[in-house]
Amino acid sequence: MPDQLFGAMRQSIIDGSPDTATELAQQALANGVDPLDAVNQGFAAGITFAGDQFGCGQIYLPDLLASAEAMKAAMSVLEPEMLKHGSEREVLGKVVLGTAKGDIHDIGKNLVATILSASGFQIFDLGTSVTPEQFVAKAKEVDADIVGVSALLTTTMAGQKAVIEALDRNGLRPRTKAIIGGAAVTSKWAAEIGADGYSRNAIDAVELAKNLMSKVTNKGTALA
């Protein structure tokens, strides 16, 4: 029975059906399934599959967004239960996310948040049009491993640079890594403003975050 349930959970994410995902999450709790198992063996497997499909060009942004929405729906049912049971997932890292000041476009940032969350990162989403000071304050508060700044427009890309400068001014780097993303962002821009990483899409962002975490674990040591 659980295997069948896990399969259905996985499929609900691949199909991008938030309603089905919610029902299955509730059903799992009602049947006494460990919410951690429901995530790891069911829903997260779905988002990983969808991510792989996106990475190799089999599905497109609207599909991936629908999967992310379904994942969010499932997590909103399961997360409170996990907290209650103290059965939290192993956290790969703490990530503070937001869009650059003046930029209200958050589809990309939300997608990154959902995919990173599904992959095991703890996300602190500051929302849209976030000031450098807000990024710094949150990063200090939660002892963030990674700060991610999204910018869709070339006009707001300068805000990414401002966040990195603020992190440096407050001595948060190299302990905390700064990553950037957005439609107009390139690896060249990332290098120019001294970001620790950039990825073209939400799927690559998972690999990027994991790679950076392997460097973060040597806390206090400078990057090679």
Add this chain to the structure above:
Amino acid sequence: MRPKIHLLSPDLIERILGEAFELLMNPGVRVGSAVVELLQSAGVEVKDGVARIPERVVRQCLASAPHDFYLYSRQGEKAVHYGGDDVHFDPGSCCVQMLDPDTMEARSSETRDLVRLVQVTEMLPQFAAQSTAVVCSDACDGAGKDVSNAIGDLYRLFVVLEYSDKPVVTGSFSAAGLGGMIDLLAADSGGREQLRQQPRAVFDVCPSPPLNWSEFGSHNLLDLARAGVPAQLVSMPLAGGTAPVTLAGSVTQHAAESLAGIVLHQLAGPGSPIVWGGAPAIFDMRSGGAPMGAVETAMLNMACCEVGKHLGLPTHGYLVATDSKFVDAQAGAESARSAVLGALTGINMISGAGMIESLACHSVEKLVMDAESIAAAQRLVRGVEVRGESLATAMFAQTGLSGNFLTLKETRALFRQEQCLPSPVTDRSARGSEPPSDIFTRARARVDELASSYRKPSLPEDVLRKFKAIVDREADRAAVVAESSRN
């Protein structure tokens, strides 16, 4: 509304046909001896191998020619609709050279090249049909004897049938070669009657410009009409060389040659399927060649097709080819341009994709590049469609001024219909850390990917045995013919 282009006014089409009828009487049409009796019995005067065909006979034959027909897949599904404004594409055919992607040089085409072309074509939905794309210089019979010259036409079809389930655009190289090819198709279909009911292939038959239905062409038309296997007339006037220099003049010659072909064909088999096809081109005034990438060549194909449509006949043209010797910007520009123009004209079958060097050479890398242009052309002719009750207001009712259309259910439900989603051959990616690649590199990778995911059809053992027996039998027959002609 389906977008469409017209180059000819109805008045001009009538003038073209009027002069074409005049040409059929004076100077008349040269015909092969095989059709003389048939023509005479229909009241056509034939003197010194030249037939003068009155309009009355042509009209009678046009009346019996079908307005549409289908080609079928091996599974018996309707796969190509010859008729109306339906547009299909198939790779160019009958090449003797292949572009080697390692050396970037043209070399003699071999069986492995044909197999690769067929595999890639099989995997691409842009191609509704296969073609017997290249001649195999290494063709052997069951005993390992070289048969590349003797039965090169039959051997190509054998390879295509072995590796594909799609319909085939093919043709024979001689009057004698056709019989074996029809036998091959009949073996595949389960008999001659099944082949007639659900034809899997169409045969190109070419007059020689100007106004000459040679012994070989005449013979093929007769045999195809009697077998009920579709024939595709491929008239190829070269404007300024073997035809009048004006486009209108060459279209008139094309019409006269094609009308004569319809007469020979329909007299032999009234109601047998026939296509108003062609490979017209302008004559290059410097090289003396036939520039397939020229816009006037595309215009000739479009105009000829319009005349065929006016007569209510299924149509064909030769486009999506280039004069460049590489898969380069010229190749992309010329091929994409003519793919779009052909589609907008509503040509039922557009042959030529994959071909470079004015049809002298094939490239499987170009074939996958052309597939991108063809997909775009196919999208274009679907036009701007209205989906649902409102155009935009219902979606704005959900998003307000947030701009979040990407997450709407409608977006996910409709984007695949609204957008032609390109393969990785088309570069739309964001700049990443690795250096960007050129289209030839991406096309090569795509060819490898398609060929490796291709699965060969599983043909029944007895059908394959029949195929091989026909190849061996025809090879022996051709050897006897060759021997007797030497003595």
